[in-house]
Each structure stands twice: as structure tokens, then as C-alpha cells.
Ligand code: FES
């Protein structure tokens with residue numbers, strides 16, 4: 001792959017802000033999301049969910065439910081294959097996933113699915129749920145990380161032995177795995193530290209909060225051929241996971257992507273689809289399953305609560321010389337928290353030779369966590385970026401100077417392993433200093449803070465096809481659900497390569513049979529990796545166009561170049577044409593119109609596993625105002641600065657920056673899962689799980705920094721995830737600036753801030 | 765199950781009849797019976813605004829109105845916002861400002877913003893934020909939505925139809 005990242009290229013479309021191609025559908029209500037699709041004769045599915053946080057299932061009797069008029073099928077885990085406990089590929093354990101989709105033997109959290117009903121209406125299906133008899137033997141439950149790790153804790157999985165410790169323990173534990181990351185010699189390096197600060201941080205379980213509840217329709221024919229219409233971050237994932245869980249051939253399942261109403265990582269796994277498929281098979285009718293908001297909160301992937309201990313040693317100049325971090329992340333009912341990512345991120349912005357990081361993945365009686373935007377990174381940044389701010393204050397060094405002094409740059413060895421190539425941390429820090437917000441005056445009870453965020457970004461597999469139409473317009477076919485304007489970015493990149501107007505490109509997100517495999521929309525990978533496939537496929541079209549022109553002109557194809565959507569002869573070819581008085585560029589429309597005579601339709605394809613996703617750095621600057629009587633923290637001003645590598649469609653890059661900031665603000669200030677003593681989630685709705693509304697936020701200023709990623713033809717790096725990383729520590733630092741109190745526990749909600757204010761003033 | 769009730773109403777200026785159960789909400793009937801799925805549902809408890817519609821010109825959550833209450837009323841949904849080939853200025857400004865990412869909240873915001881501008885053609889940023897606080901958007905951080913509404917208000921110059 002070329003290492004030219006377009007730094008000296010003059011772009012026509014890249015960097016412009018065309019109206020998105022799917023925009024009119026979405027402002028007129030025509031766009032169809034997961035729950036918007038119906039089929040004739042369709043049944044409706046509802047799930048029976050566990051009333052206990054932890055219990056053994058002794059008996060399930062579905063006969064009364066089945067007898068209800070209008071009920072067509074009732075299923076339990078007996079109706080899906082039991083997978084071997086070790087059935088895993090990559091990070092996904094399919095036995096766990098199967099047991100999460102429908103509980104087997106035990107329920108592990110309140111809301112865990114136990115049975116499913118298909119009936120002629122949702123109302124009847126709900127009535128039937130009440131007729132299913134389940135006998136439970138309630139077991140003690142554990143929700144808290146410290147309690148779950150205690151030696152006498154109630155054990156969720158009797159077969160679980162902590163991975164990553166030698167020798168393997170012989171006793172079951174809720175600690176699913178321990179991991180370690182280290183370099184140098186921490187204890188020796190401590191000798192060079194003039195100041196050592198050690199702090200403990202605690203964050204709450206939060207939810208992605210995507211506004212569209214999970215939904216799908218499945219239809220299975222008598223021969224087993226299955227079609228699923230689903231809203232997800234990856235229809236190829238839905239296909240692969242459903243096939244694996246139900247032991248079907250992948251070729252038996254076709255998944256048609258519906259528009260997706262937000263995901264943020266929460267739609268990167270299956271919940272309803274395998275159930276709808278089985279119910280459809282049993283009934284011979286299409287089955288629709290739509291979660292309620294309550295179910296989304298109780299049973300789909302929250303992001304983990306965490307406990308993080310950070311110990312930094314720095315010399316007098318503020319250079320960090322050694323760091324020790326311990327991260328404990330909640331996995332939910334099954335192993336697989338993002339603790340590894342958190343551990344890899346926590347020191348990534350720091351140029352540091354001596355460190356030791358330990359991570360623990362711990363199961364508790366809560367729903368299995370799922371990815372949430374830069375999974376694992378925000379709590380880690382909360383800890384590290386708060387302590388670094390504290391060091392700056394202790395040493396009376398300007399915090400920005402101190403960050404710069406410790407910042408990684410090209411050639412630094414990242415704490416998680418590789419050497420960084422071109423990265424934009426220093427550039428974002430410089431943009432921060434230059435921003436008028438940084439030096440604007442503050443009012444009373446106001447404070448200012450900033451923090452750095454890091455995220456790896458992903459590449460992975462993408463496939464795309466570019467088809468030239470007879471009139472020189474083009475269709476771009478790809479397979480990554482468009483969650484925030486990626487169709488427009490794909491069209492921009494195709495238009496750039498083909499040299500045609502961006503509105504002459506029609507971008508399509510195709511089903512699992514129409515385009516090659518695409519990994520899930522996630523990891524901030526779509527504009528980078530799928531974009532790369534679109535660029536390569538477009539280049540293939542251009543190459544063919546040049547060949548067709550060469551054959552018409554009867555010159556050597558190497559004498560044809562592509563310029564502004566036209567084939568242009570050069571070199572000897574140009575001389576020949578000049579002699580014949582035929583030296584004029586051949587536009588794409590002419591080539592397309594003549595394609596039948598020059599070899600047939602022109603299409604380009606690319607399938608790739610994209611490497612070299614450039615890491616992203618962001619720095620957020622925030623002013624808060626703290627009400628000393630109520631503890632309420634108001635966001636007064638907010639600025640986000642981020643290295644995008646190259647912004648293909650700047651408006652949607654800004655949108656990611658603003659949206660990530662808003663989610664981070666919610667995480668910082670208000671959002672948390674609240675459980676009662678029985679392990680029942682007490683706030684499974686938008687009224688009590690309080691996400692930011694328009695009135696809670698100011699305008700969010702954005703500065704896009706562009707340090708091109710050398711591994712992408714245009715220099716693109718992922719932008720979607722990193723903006724959720726800095727808000728929590730930036731706000732914590734701002735609160736400290738305002739009232740002199742360090743908040744180390746989330747959320748920084750009025751009661752929690754007030755408690756700290758009272759404590760600081762010597763109150764009880 | 766109880767028999768369905770016959771309801772006569774006007775939706776987006778068109779006389780419409782439907783049958784519904786007494787427990788069914790307006791958004792449910794719009795979506796499931798009338799196949800007008802532009803009105804979305806994010807919670808069905810009145811907390812997200814995705815189901816926003818106008819009922820006799822008043823902004824309501826479709827999920828909190830019983831469908832039988834629609835009898836003899838005039839309902840405006842997202843499907844009635846554009847006229848013929850022309851988008852409503854709010855729709856146009858949402859597109860120009862990139863005020864949507866996933867778009868699931870967009871119909872609700874557009875209906876709510878339409879109600880705002882009919883009520884207050886020249887709102888301040890704070891008034892826009894206040895009015896739109898019944899609508900949740902998890903993608904945008906609201907910045908571009910607020911900017912689009914303010915810009916639309918200006919371009920409409922008080923003509924709020
Ligand atoms: S669906 Fe009506 S307010 Fe959420």
C-alpha cells in the first residue's frame with residue numbers, strides 16, 4: 001500500500017460538507033429502522049425475564065402459555081443448541097453468548113431472558129408471559145466489585161478459574177482473568193521521583209443509551225433458509241453469531257440491514273435475532289421482536305463500573321518517571337470487560353519507561369457488558385488525567401506544560417507496545433493553548449480544566465464495490481451500517497477518485513449477500529477501512545476506464561492518465577493522437593456509454609483487512625460552574641480539539657466530537673445504574689437514568705487538527721470514539737479548579753459533589 | 765379480547781379512519797396500524813420525544829396519547845411536514861447543518877421544532893434548548909440541532925407554516 005497520505009494532494013470533495021445522501025429519507029420519516037419493518041402474517045415475540053438477580057432454574061412449565069388463544073410458540077434454552085463451554089472464537093465465547101440469549105440452568109441477573117413467546121399480537125404475547133411457570137431457587141447475588149472479589153463471594157460460574165495466573169487456581173472465582181502490562185523497573189525508577197501521588201477512583205455502571213431499542217424480524221422457511229431484518233452495527237456479525245449459536249450454515253442466513261438508531265457499541269452483539277429465528281422456524285411465520293426501553297436497560301450491554309488505583313512518580317520538572325496502575329472492571333454476568341483496552345490506554349499518552357499495569361476482569365450479577373465508545377478508556381483516563389493534573393498543581397507547573405513535557409510523539413514507544421508513527425498529541429495540545437477559550441476570564445464559582453484522551457482505532461475487514469452506470473454516474477456498495485453519515489463519506493471518497501460530482505455517486509449499505517464481508521461498524525473504523533476499500537474499488541474503475549480509452553484511441557494504456565473525471569493521453573500516445581488531430585480528453589460519461597463496445601460493464605471491487613489505523617488523540621477544555629448549595633455542576637463552556645488525520649466530511653467529524661463530548665458529560669455528571677438490595681435495577685428508564693438534554697449543554701466548540709495518518713491514502717484516522725475519553729477527567733479537573741475539591745468517584749452528581757463540599761468544610 | 769373501536773380523525777390534512785383497542789397509544793396505531801413509521805418510539809413512557817406529533821397544533825408524545833383520543837382531532841406527523849416536492853425549512857436546515865447522525869430522533873425534533881417556531885418564531889438559543897429538552901438525542905450533543913433550528917427560524921422570518 002502506498003505510504004503517500006495525500007498530504008500534498010489537492011482535493012476537490014474531501015473536506016467539503018455535502019448533504020448526506022440518506023438525509024432526505026431521514027428528515028421525512030421514510031428511513032426504516034429496526035422496528036419499522038413488518039411482514040404479512042407476522043407474529044410478535046416477547047421475552048420472559050428473570051425476577052431474580054441470581055437463581056437456579058429448577059423447572060419451567062410453558063403449557064399454560066401455549067394453551068392461550070393466539071400463542072403460536074414458546075421456547076426456552078432447551079430449544080437452542082447447548083454449546084461447549086469453550087466454544088469461543090477471538091474474544092467471543094459462544095457458550096456464554098448462548099446462555100445470555102436464553103438462560104440455561106441459572107439466571108445471572110435481574111432481567112436475564114428465560115423464555116420467549118411468539119403470538120399474534122404483542123399484547124397476547126405479554127399475557128402469555130404471565131402464564132409461564134418458572135420455579136427458581138434464589139441464590140445470593142453480588143453486584144459490587146470489591147465484594148465479588150472477596151474470598152467468600154457468591155460464585156456466578158462454578159467452572160470459572162481465574163485466567164492469567166500461574167498456577168491455575170483450583171477454586172472457582174468471580175475474577176475471570178488477570179492481565180499485566182509492564183516495562184522497565186518501576187521500583188527502581190521510584191528512586192528518581194521527587195513526588196509520588198497515589199489515588200483510587202471509582203466509576204459507575206452506565207449505558208450506551210442509544211435511542212432506538214433493539215429490534216428485528218426473522219423469517220425461516222421450511223427448508224431452513226432464513227432472512228433477518230435487523231438494526232445492528234454489523235449485519236455480518238448478526239449472521240455469523242446467529243449461525244454459530246443455532247449451529248446453522250452461514251449460507252442459510254441472510255441479514256438485511258435496517259437503518260440503525262444509535263449503537264455506540266451496544267449493537268455489536270446479538271440478543272433477539274437467534275430467538276426470532278427459532279420462533280419463526282417453529283411457527284412457519286415471520287416473527288418480530290422489539291425490546292422495550294426497560295429491557296434495553298436491564299438486559300443489554302451496559303459499560304462497566306470500575307475501580308482504578310493509580311500511582312505516579314514524577315521528578316521536580318514534572319516528568320513522570322514511573323507509574324503503577326491497577327484496574328478492576330466489571331464484566332457483567334459473563335467474562336469479557338474491556339479491562340485490557342483500559343489497561344492499554346491508561347498510559348498511552350505518556351512517554352514513560354517504567355510502569356506496571358494490572359487488570360482484573362470480574363463477573364457480577366449485572367447484564368453482560370458490551371462495548372461502549374472507546375471501551376474501557378474513559379474510566380482509565382479519568383484516573384490518569386486527574387492524577388497528572390494533581391501533580392502539576394503540587395509542583396506548581398502549568399498543567400499544559402507538564403502534559404507537553406510527558407506527551408508521546410512520533411517514535412515514542414506506546415505503553416501498549418508499538419512505536420507511534422505520526423500522531424497528533426502535541427499538535428492538539430498546541431491548538432489548545434492557542435484557543436481563545438484557554439485564556440478567557442472565568443466567573444465566580446467557575447473553574448476550568450482540560451484532559452487528554454487516547455484511542456487506538458481499528459482497521460479490520462471491509463469490502464466494497466463501485467459500479468459505473470451507463471451515463472457515468474456511480475453506485476458505491478458497501479456493508480457497514482451507516483450510524484452517523486458514513487454513506488456521505490464513502491460517496492466523497494468515490495467522487496474524489498472518479499473525478500465526478502459527489503451527488504452523482506449513490507452510496508448503498510448492502511445486505512450479506514450483495515457485498516463481501518464487512519466487519520462491524522465500530523472501532524472508529526468505517527471511514528478509515530471501508531473508505532480504503534471504496535478508494536481501491538474506485539481506483540480499479542479508473543484503471544479500467546483508462547484501459548478502455550486506450551483501446552478506443554489505440555494507444556498504450558500506460559500513456560493514459562486520469563484527470564478530473566476524464567481519460568487523458570500523455571507521452572507517445574498523446575503525440576499519436578495529436579497527429580491524428582484527436583487529442584481531447586475522454587470524459588467518464590463517454591467511456592461509460594461506450595463500455596458495451598469496449599469490453600462490457602465497468603466495476604471495481606476491493607476486499608481488504610485494513611492495517612495501520614492511526615491512533616487518535618483528543619483534548620477537551622471545559623468551564624464549569626459549581627453551585628455550592630446544591631452541588632450541581634453546570635457546563636458553561638466546552639471546546640473539543642481532535643486529530644482527525646484528514647476530515648473527509650468535517651461536519652460529521654465535528655458531530656462525532658460533539659456527540660462524544662455530550663456522552664462523556666452525561667457519564668461524568670449524572671449517569672449511573674442504581675440497584676436496590678435485591679439486585680434489581682431501580683432506574684431502567686430515561687426519566688431516572690438521566691442523559692443530557694439540550695438544556696444541560698452549551699454549544700460545543702470544535703477544532704479539527706489534521707496530522708495525516710501515513711497508512712491511509714488520504715490520511716484518515718478514526719474519529720468516532722476518542723471524544724468520549726477526555727470529558728470525565730476534564731470536568732473533574734475543572735471542578736477542582738472551581739472549588740478546590742478532587743472528585744474521584746462517578747457520577748459527579750449533585751449529591752456526590754455536595755457530600756464532598758460538606759466534608760471539605762468539616763461537616764459530617 | 766375486547767372489540768376494537770372505530771376512530772375518525774384527520775392526519776396531515778387527510779380524513780383518516782382506523783380501528784384500535786382502547787389500550788393502544790397513538791404512536792402505536794400510527795406505526796402498526798397505519799404504517800406511518802416516521803413517528804419513532806424510543807421509550808413509550810414519554811421520556812424521549814421520538815414519538816412527537818402535533819395534536820390540534822399542540823406538541824404531544826404520541827406514546828402518551830391514547831389512539832381513541834384522536835377522534836375528531838387534527839394530527840400532524842413527520843410525514844406531513846414537507847409539502848409536495850419541497851422540504852420544510854427546518855428539514856432543509858437539519859440537512860445543511862448535519863443536525864442528524866443516526867437520525868432516529870430526527871422526526872421528533874423536527875415536529876417539536878415546528879411547534880416551537882409556530883409558537884415563538886424568533887427564539888433565543890436558550891429558548892430553543894428549553895423547548896427541545898423533551899427530546900433526547902444521544903448522537904449529536906444537540907449543537908448542530910440547535911444551530912439548525914435557529915438558522916431555520918431566521919430563514920423563515922416569521923413565516924412559520
Ligand atoms: S416514545 Fe414517546 S416519549 Fe419516548
Ligand code: FES
Pocket residue numbers: 211261262863864865866867868869870900901902903904
Ligand atoms: S441523531 Fe441519533 S439520537 Fe439523535
